[in-house]
Structure formats: structure tokens, C-alpha cells
Amino acid sequence: MTLLLNHVSFRYRRWERPVLRDFSYEVPGEGLTILLGPNGAGKSTTMSLLAGTAVPLAGRVRFKDSDLTSASREYRRHVAWLPQRVPTSRQLTAREYVAYVAWLKGEDRTGAWERAGKVLDQVGLAEQSGRKTAKLSGGQLRRVGIACALAHDARVILLDEPTAGLDPHQRTVFRDVVREVAARVPVLMSTHDIADLADEANTVSLMDQGRILHHGGTRSFLDHARDDAAPARRAESAYSVLMGLDGS
Numbered sequence: 593m594t595l596l597l598n599h600v601s602f603r604y605r606r607w608e609r610p611v612l613r614d615f616s617y618e619v620p621g622e623g624l625t626i627l628l629g630p631n632g633a634g635k636s637t638t639m640s641l642l643a644g645t646a647v648p649l650a651g652r653v654r655f656k657d658s659d660l661t662s663a664s665r666e667y668r669r670h671v672a673w674l675p676q677r678v679p680t681s682r683q684l685t686a687r688e689y690v691a692y693v694a695w696l697k698g699e700d701r702t703g704a705w706e707r708a709g710k711v712l713d714q715v716g717l718a719e720q721s722g723r724k725t726a727k728l729s730g731g732q733l734r735r736v737g738i739a740c741a742l743a744h745d746a747r748v749i750l751l752d753e754p755t756a757g758l759d760p761h762q763r764t765v766f767r768d769v770v771r772e773v774a775a776r777v778p779v780l781m782s783t784h785d786i787a788d789l790a791d792e793a794n795t796v797s798l799m800d801q802g803r804i805l806h807h808g809g810t811r812s813f814l815d816h817a818r819d820d821a822a823p824a825r826r827a828e829s830a831y832s833v834l835m836g837l838d839g840s
């Protein structure tokens with residue numbers, strides 16, 4: 593079962609040209625998919641359409657092999673989304689906020705509270721779980737957002753630049769969490785950090801100007817690297833070659 597955009601067009605304002613035109617994209621049904629692309633490529637737009645928080649001008653957003661469309665409550669319950677800017681309620685503690693999100697997504701009160709404690713622990717925020725979200729740092733808030741995305745039994749998880757603003761240790765912690773989660777639930781994650789690709793991504797999608805330039809296994813992405821690229825630079829080299837930025 594996968595999530596897909598089918599011939600979708602989308603624009604932010606009536607007088608502007610569409611960011612996406614007749615755009616189709618299918619989130620792989622298993623493992624971790626990394627969505628790469630330069631600023632303004634359309635990654636966040638794609639993710640908000642998949643999350644059902646943006647409505648396409650034309651085309652459809654749906655689960656394949658199921659009748660759910662993005663307009664249905666069920667659909668939103670099954671899709672967990674971490675947006676680029678984590679919306680929080682400043683008066684709630686981190687645990688209250690995560691529990692609230694889990695409750696909104698259909699967990700019962702006790703289950704939501706317990707789950708919130710568990711996922712905050714997973715993202716290394718157990719000690720801060722009783723602090724008001726207004727008092728948390730940007731990176732800690734990001735981790736609260738990640739915890740929210742993990743706080744209910746979603747069928748697909750969408751993470752928009754989850755590692756932005758995390759310190760190196762927290763990035764490592766986060767990658768371990770994602771690896772574990774992606775073994776059970778398909779995860780689509782946008783990033784500018786090519787190191788996120790490392791060896792744990794199953795699929796790489798590269799987009800630019802509202803179009804997909806590459807979509808396939810990580811190995812086939814890396815095959816685009818220049819022959820003389822150092823092993824640690826193969827992902828960057830493949831990115832440059834596919835984007836036409838490689839001068840040679």
C-alpha cells in the first residue's frame with residue numbers, strides 16, 4: 593500500500609504559475625525514501641500535498657489499493673507529517689503536546705499519554721518532557737515534532753527536513769530512530785544533508801523545478817557519480833551530475 597500524487601497541479605496564489613504541473617509521484621511502499629533537491633524545488637509542496645494539508649488544483653492524492661483520498665479523516669489519521677515549521681502550543685509541555693497530537697490522530701487518552709512518553713524518550717527528550725514547549729530550543733522543538741510524527745500508528749510517515757537544526761549527536765540519534773521506524777513503516781524524508789542518505793536509504797528521489805529528475809534505488813542514484821569521485825563524495829557527485837551542475 594502506497595501513497596501517491598496522480599497528475600497533480602498546484603499553485604499557491606491564483607495569479608502565480610503552478611509550482612507543480614501534471615505531477616505524479618508515488619511514495620515507495622517500504623523502507624526509507626530520501627527526497628533531495630535544491631531550495632524551491634517543490635519538496636515541501638509535494639509533502640504537504642501528500643499530507644493532505646494542501647489541496648491540488650487538479651489531479652488526485654490518495655492511498656493506492658484503498659479508497660482513501662486526502663480529504664478524508666481516515667487518510668490524515670494514517671499519514672504522519674512533520675512539517676518544516678513545527679506548530680506547537682506554547683502553553684503545553686512537550687509531553688502534553690505530543691499526547692494531544694496522538695489523541696487527535698485517534699489514540700485514546702491513556703494510550704496517547706503513554707506513547708508520548710515513549711517517543712520523547714526515543715528522540716532523547718525524556719528529561720525535557722515536562723517543560724513548556726515555549727521554553728525549548730529550536731533543535732529540541734524539532735525533536736518534539738519528530739516525536740509527534742511517531743506518536744501514533746501511521747501507515748506512512750512524511751518528514752520535511754527533520755535533521756535541520758539538530759546537533760551532530762542528535763542527527764545520529766535521529767538516524768537510528770528513522771532506521772528502526774522505516775523497517776516497519778514507509779518513511780519519506782526530505783533533506784539537504786546528503787549524509788542522511790548514508791547507507792540506510794532504500795530509495796532516492798531527486799526533484800528540481802517541480803519535476804522528478806531521478807527516482808530509484810540508492811545504488812542506482814550513486815551510479816551517477818563521477819568515476820573519480822572519492823567514496824565519501826559519491827552522493828554529492830551523483831547529485832551534481834543529475835542536476836547538471838558537474839562542470840566536466
Ligand SMILES: Nc1ncnc2c1ncn2[C@@H]1O[C@H](COP(=O)(O)OP(=O)(O)OP(=O)(O)O)[C@@H](O)[C@H]1O
Pocket residue numbers: 604605611629630631632633634635636637638
Ligand atoms: N506559502 C507559499 N506561498 C507562495 N509561494 C510559495 C509558498 N511556499 C513555497 N512557495 C514557492 O513554491 C516553490 C516550491 O517551494 P517548496 O517550499 O515546495 O520548495 P522546497 O524544495 O521545499 O524548498 P526548500 O529546500 O527551500 O525548503 C518555490 O518557488 C517557492 O517560492
